[in-house]
Amino acid sequence: MCTQLFDPKVDYVFKNIFGSEKHPRILISFLNACIKPKEPIVEVKLKNTEITKEYIEDSFSRLDILAKTSTGELINIEMQRADERNMVKRSLYYWSKAYISEYTGKGAYANLPRTICINVLDFILLEEEKFHNKYLIQNASNNNLLTDTLELHFIEIPKMKDIDESDLLSIWVGFLEDPNNEKVISLERKVEELQEAKEELARISRDPKEAENYRMRENARNDRLNALLSAEEKGERKAKLEIAKSLKGILSDEIISEKTGLSLEEIKSL
Template sequence: MCTQLFNPKVDYIFKNIFGSEKHPKVLISFLNACIKPESQIKSVKIKNTELTKEHIEESFSRLDVLATTENGEIINIEMQRADEKNMVKRSLYYWSKIFSAEYQGKGRYSSLPRTICINVLDFKLLEEENFHNTYILKNKENNNLLTDTLEIHFVEISKMKQIDQNDMLSLWTAFLDDPNNDIVVALEAKYEELHEAKIELARLSRDPKEAEKYRMRENAINERRNFFLETLDKGLEEGRKEGIEQEKIQTVIRLNNLGLDTEQISKGSGLSVEEVNSILSKLE
């Protein structure tokens, strides 16, 4: 295969491979590998297939994959390459939006569907060793499950050090990291969905129109990354002007990312609540 393949971690390409109605088997394989349901998912309906030029060029637009299974479960997949220091709360926010959108004044909370968010990350986020971690609602004291309605997954690509050939999620993660990986290439003949994804990636990579969209999306992503870095630098500079040490500013950012409230951050950083709020406001 002579064509240089596009990076499948670019959300535009990811959506075209895993969120296309033309390749449902690819998405089903990925979902079964990630969620590992008791009963395998057999069919999906992709809900947000539209990809307009405005979506591609808008740096803050989300090119996620939203689908429903034959059992009515709603699953959202987001490919995120840049660490914007807000991933956990961002995922909870989008989960809540997707979940609440299903209510629409129907009057029956009991009918609200099981909703799952899968975050595929090209950076390290969690203080966990495994590359795949799942979070649900359980009793803090006895670990009893409250409900399976909420489920959030994080797949951190860079944490997978060795490919497990018997684990399909490991193979999909390896594909995203490097579709020309020798092990991935060798196993394409064994796994039809993996081969189908590779063929679609090659097709996209050869298409001049898709190449233009790919470049547009890369530019938009870079624009967003630069905006975030400039905002962060501005926050740090403002903090320095206010006499706050950079180390303490970084401490505030880290504690905020861990989900601590303002008072807890204040105690942990040695700064006043007002100083903490000033730093956090500049990062929003």
């Protein structure tokens, strides 16, 4: 019987595939595809591998992946499916936390590592055409690089319209979007790490215990989304009431109702 695969964009599943000590080749392949370093990454050490039951159930928990390369670079990866209107600043915050995590207070600042944050997003964030954009600290007048210590990547999955077989990052994004995509399936024979990721996804999807964890994480996410929507609705209603109050005496209650969407009873009570 064919197993229905979990969505690899669910952060719990994403971390189990790309942040597994049992499958370092998957993460190395993804990092080389995204960062495209001059010298390919050949080894990584994961620094946050544990996923507790409380971590899964807590909708505010961030299931990110933090890895250190053999050359000392720190790389933080986050899979984010919902736009919470704070992605850029949150990425800078996570970068700063990772950056200072190596500082013991005794060494020189010069020893602080090059730190990279990779944000994989299932929504459109930036006013850029490409699905993958990299940001650095550069001189505003001549684009000279100040330092390569900070590097932020944003991968916007919805912007990629088709898989480019010549671009490994495009292939990985295609896998995240739809692991059963015909082109992804055909590429599994060519890209060993992709096949390994697909096999691990299938294993997780067949495991009853993992299925329960998947369900709990999805429930936690839905609870958080509902809370955010409720907060937005309350904020919108408050703004409408303030607008209606300012228009009282200027426009008729009927027109105010039409413009704000509030009922006549609500407007008359102001």
